[in-house]
Amino acid sequence: MVKIRAVSDPSVMESRPKPAKPRELGPRARARLEQERLFRTRIVNRLTDATKVFRVRLGPNDKAVTVRRRLNDVAKAAGKEVAIRQAPDGFYVGLMTPERRSRRGRRPKARS
Secondary structure (H helix, E strand, O other), rough: OOOOOOOOOHHHHOOOOOOOOOOOOOHHHHHHHHHHHHHHOOOOHHHOOOOOOOEEEEEOOOOOOHHHHHHHHHHOOOOOOOOEEEEOOOEEEEEEEOOOOOOOOOOOOOOO
């Protein structure tokens, strides 16, 4: 049960706690932001037509799934759709075209 009592000092409503300082980012978060910035400036912003393709090499600590997801996220935020293909030591990245689009999944029904 909640207890309610009257308070004789109305000044308690005037004191506001000071806002907490925003926490500083950790080293992994800073590295992630830096990698996303590099993807944005060096790859996604320079993808203007289908003839430009970039190669992304994976470092010793990079996971292919993570890099691929970050590339897609940065491209989506920039309003671009990218095609990512495997390379021997990383990825090739270019703009999505009808020829580069995957044909996996169900076939569309034949129109009659």
